[in-house]
Amino acid sequence: MATQYGIKFAIHLITNHFGNLVAKVCENLLRHGPLTLDQLIHYTELSKEQVKNSLLVLVQHNCAQAFVPEPEDDGSRLRIRTEYMALFDNIIHRLRFPKFLEIVSRKLDEECVELLDGLLRDGRLTLKQMVDRASQGKENAVATNAVREILCKLLAARFVERCPAPEPVVSTSFKETTTRKRGAKSAKIFEAPETLEQRVIFAAVPGDGIRFSLTPDTGSNVDGETNSDDAQMSVEENVEFGAEEEKILWRANFEEFIRHLRRKVLVENVRAQHDDGTATVLNAVLEATRTVERKVKMDNSVPLSLDTIVTEVMKTDTGRTMTIDRIRASLGQLGCSQRMIVDDSYSIDLKKIIERARNEEVESIVLKRYGRDAYRMFRLLSRDGDFHDTDQIAASTLVEKKEAPKLLHKLWNDNYLYMEKIPVTGARMQNTSITMWKVNKPLLWEYVLDEMYHAALNLNLRMAFEQEKDEELLNVPKDKLKEPGPLQKKYKRLLNVWLLLGSSLMKLDDALMLFHDF
Amino acid sequence: MSVLAGKRKRQELASSLSATLSNEERVVYNIIRGRKEMGIWQGDIKRETNIPDSLMKKSIKMLLAKTLIKEVVNIQNKSKKVLMAAEFEPSKEITGGEWYTEGKLDTQLIEALSDVCMKLILRQKVSTREGILDWIRKVGTEIFPGGVSAGQVEQILKVLVLENKVQEVNSTGFGDFASVPAGEVCYRLAKKTAVGVKVGAMASFPCGVCPRINACTPDGVISPTNCQYFEKWLDF
Ligand code: SF4
Numbered sequence: 023m024a025t026q027y028g029i030k031f032a033i034h035l036i037t038n039h040f041g042n043l044v045a046k047v048c049e050n051l052l053r054h055g056p057l058t059l060d061q062l063i064h065y066t067e068l069s070k071e072q073v074k075n076s077l078l079v080l081v082q083h084n085c086a087q088a089f090v091p092e093p094e095d096d097g098s099r100l101r102i103r104t105e106y107m108a109l110f111d112n113i114i115h116r117l118r119f120p121k122f123l124e125i126v127s128r129k130l131d132e133e134c135v136e137l138l139d140g141l142l143r144d145g146r147l148t149l150k151q152m153v154d155r156a157s158q159g160k161e162n163a164v165a166t167n168a169v170r171e172i173l174c175k176l177l178a179a180r181f182v183e184r185c186p187a188p189e190p191v192v193s194t195s196f197k198e199t200t201t202r203k204r205g206a207k208s209a210k211i212f213e214a215p216e217t218l219e220q221r222v223i224f225a226a227v228p229g230d231g232i233r234f235s236l237t238p239d240t241g242s243n244v245d246g247e248t249n250s251d252d253a254q255m256s257v258e259e260n261v262e263f264g265a266e267e268e269k270i271l272w273r274a275n276f277e278e279f280i281r282h283l284r285r286k287v288l289v290e291n292v293r294a295q296h297d298d299g300t301a302t303v304l305n306a307v308l309e310a311t312r313t314v315e316r317k318v319k320m321d322n323s324v325p326l327s328l329d330t331i332v333t334e335v336m337k338t339d340t341g342r343t344m345t346i347d348r349i350r351a352s353l354g355q356l357g358c359s360q361r362m363i364v365d366d367s368y369s370i371d372l373k374k375i376i377e378r379a380r381n382e383e384v385e386s387i388v389l390k391r392y393g394r395d396a397y398r399m400f401r402l403l404s405r406d407g408d409f410h411d412t413d414q415i416a417a418s419t420l421v422e423k424k425e426a427p428k429l430l431h432k433l434w435n436d437n438y439l440y441m442e443k444i445p446v447t448g449a450r451m452q453n454t455s456i457t458m459w460k461v462n463k464p465l466l467w468e469y470v471l472d473e474m475y476h477a478a479l480n481l482n483l484r485m486a487f488e489q490e491k492d493e494e495l496l497n498v499p500k501d502k503l504k505e506p507g508p509l510q511k512k513y514k515r516l517l518n519v520w521l522l523l524g525s526s527l528m529k530l531d532d533a534l535m536l537f538h539d540f
Numbered sequence: 541m542s543v544l545a546g547k548r549k550r551q552e553l554a555s556s557l558s559a560t561l562s563n564e565e566r567v568v569y570n571i572i573r574g575r576k577e578m579g580i581w582q583g584d585i586k587r588e589t590n591i592p593d594s595l596m597k598k599s600i601k602m603l604l605a606k607t608l609i610k611e612v613v614n615i616q617n618k619s620k621k622v623l624m625a626a627e628f629e630p631s632k633e634i635t636g637g638e639w640y641t642e643g644k645l646d647t648q649l650i651e652a653l654s655d656v657c658m659k660l661i662l663r664q665k666v667s668t669r670e671g672i673l674d675w676i677r678k679v680g681t682e683i684f685p686g687g688v689s690a691g692q693v694e695q696i697l698k699v700l701v702l703e704n705k706v707q708e709v710n711s712t713g714f715g716d717f718a719s720v721p722a723g724e725v726c727y728r729l730a731k732k733t734a735v736g737v738k739v740g741a742m743a744s745f746p747c748g749v750c751p752r753i754n755a756c757t758p759d760g761v762i763s764p765t766n767c768q769y770f771e772k773w774l775d776f
Contacts, residue, residue, distance in 0.1 A: 294731065295731065382740060383740040383741065383742065384740075385704075385740075386739055386740035386742070386743040387740060387742045387743055387748060387749060389743070390739075390743040390748075390749040391749040391751065394703070397703070398699065398702040398703055401702045401703075401704070402702055417637065418695075418698065418699075419699060419702060420639060420645070420650055420695070420699050421645075422644075422645040423615060423645070436754075470742075473742070473748075473753060474741075474742060474748075476747070476753060476756075477742060477745070477747035477748050477750075477753070479758070480747045480756065480764040481745070481747065481764075483758055483763075483764040483765065484764045484765065484767075484770055487764065487765045488774070514776075515776050518776045519774050519776070522773075522774065523774075526741075526744060526745040529741040529744060530741045530742065530745075530748070532741060533740065533741035533742060
């Protein structure tokens with residue numbers, strides 16, 4: 023679920039990108055959950071036309087998804103009405119477009135970057151639209167085949183995907199558990215979606231067979247899935263090839279980008295905690311199992327045998343010189359100890375690495391905001407997650423006994439600690455209680471995440487404010503700004519301000535992903 | 541042995557002296573002594589006897605002068621001095637334990653000890669608790685005239701781990717660990733990023749560590765557009 027400030031920040035982004043009307047519709051979807059067109063008109067007090075157009079914009083930019091609730095068996099709901107749902111994650115992803123482009127620039131080439139840039143700007147495009155876009159401002163139109171080839175590259179890397187079904191039918195009753203027929207191996211990894219949002223997204227996504235394939239549906243449902251959209255696709259099966267290709271809409275596959283970023287964070291954290299060799303091993307394992315991963319938030323890496331891991335590590339530039347013993351030692355550092363290994367297959371606890379990184383982030387806030395004594399006490403509580411009483415905390419962390427309760431209360435007051443008073447009934451001590459403290463991580467992380475959205479919103483607002491303040495500068499001819507003088511000074515300051523605010527926001531966004539997407 | 545001998549001597553002294561005490565003095569002394577290492581607050585003595593206030597104060601003064609009792613600072617309440625028979629050492633509850641001197645946390649001692657531990661670990665790369673303790677006992681007598689207990693070293697190491705300055709690891713027996721048998725607990729300096737302790741994303745700009753963030757709203761009294769923290773931060 024999106025937090026309070028998460029929603030505020032999302033609305034701020036939508037307002038900036040698409041204006042107030044769209045933002046109003048989006049806000050209602052975020053606050054109320056899925057709504058029908060009529061309900062939206064009622065809540066927003068906008069005209070039908072305005073709401074419809076806003077929805078179109080949101081869907082075009084993958085910030086909303088329509089779906090049809092499955093009629094219930096008793097026949098009580100005969101009228102099928104489409105509902106709309108805001109896709110919070112996709113809205114926040116808009117902040118990360120530069121990072122997505124950077125990944126493609128590193129992994130593929132500039133042509134791919136350009137095509138992806140078009141997709142990010144316009145949300146969804148057909149091949150023809152891509153060709154038109156590429157041809158803009160050029161003397162001769164770009165050949166369709168050339169664009170198709172670039173698209174192929176992006177599809178092969180899974181950076182681009184087919185758009186989801188426009189209106190999948192989704193069961194809104196949560197009783198049944200989703201089971202999909204797949205290989206026994208993936209069944210183990212796969213977990214049933216939990217929230218309605220996940221359910222809708224899940225139902226709308228085409229099966230892997232066609233999701234990343236350029237050619238129109240071959241009709242052979244590759245893995246025998248019965249996704250709602252497959253029916254719709256097969257109706258079009260007989261249509262002529264060219265005409266069909268025309269209709270297919272493409273978009274950036276955010277999931278793959280987030281997976282990429284998560285992998286990078288995992289590897290870099292391991293590098294900081296251990297060493298380059300261990301980072302190389304983890305990277306090789308993740309790289310080898312890339313396409314088998316079924317979701318972004320994998321708790322453990324897909325199990326691999328030592329032989330496979332060694333082969334994969336040797337394939338990489340940095341791993342070529344590593345011996346088997348060295349690789350095994352690295353796996354040990356990653357928590358794969360000999361006795362935990364079943365059937366000689368190694369699986370790395372990725373969740374633990376993410377948790378460590380989250381702890382570090384929170385601890386660094388505590389250190390800066392509350393000082394060293396509080397930092398020690400917080401770390402003591404955060405490490406074992408158990409209850410400790412005030413005196414015990416003061417004694418173990420060597421904090422002055424009088425100071426400890428004050429600091430603990432401060433942390434508690436700001437939601438960083440959880441407190442409970444336990445009444446003590448003894449002969450001599452009547453009506454007294456012992457105060458017990460602990461760190462409740464799930465609660466704390468949600469709270470910190472909300473603070474991060476708040477901070478991100480503030481950074482954005484400050485950026486807008488700084489720009490407004492020095493608006494005249496933007497109208498001054500460039501040459502004038504090059505001459506020394508007050509104008510140049512002001513301009514230089516603005517550039518510095520932008521740089522600092524911008525880089526802070528990007529760094530903060532990494533932390534947002536760490537707490538929300540990873 | 542010497543402690544015991546001293547105790548006996550003092551006891552003899554007390555019994556011989558008690559003959560010279562006045563009645564009130566003896567009553568007060570017995571109450572205080574009965575509380576052993578916990579001691580007692582003056583106000584509580586009053587509740588246990590019916591000696592008039594002035595007479596009791598005088599008795600206490602006399603007992604102090606004869607060094608039969610002593611005043612001890614109470615960590616729980618520094619203004620409430622505790623009286624204790626001279627032969628007892630104040631309990632942990634009263635002194636706050638070995639890190640407290642005169643009822644105050646001895647930060648100087650803590651710092652000095654942390655410093656010595658860090659320096660040794662830096663030099664040895666990997667150290668064990670016993671190794672550190674031995675070294676301090678050998679070279680540290682000047683810095684720590686009162687001596688250092690094994691428990692104290694252990695706790696300092698725990699605190700250094702909590703401060704993220706030192707890591708507790710199990711020896712692998714190889715490389716830096718060669719001097720320590722494999723599997724044994726040892727300590728090494730924590731890995732740092734180039735600029736010291738890793739500064740998180742939030743800790744790098746004002747809002748992330750702002751004490752007023754809960755009161756700050758886009759168009760409130762405190763807002764990102766009028767905020768002083770931002771002014772200072774963006775002042776190039
Ligand atoms: S804008 Fe200023 S007052 Fe508001 S949270 Fe940020 S630093 Fe604090």
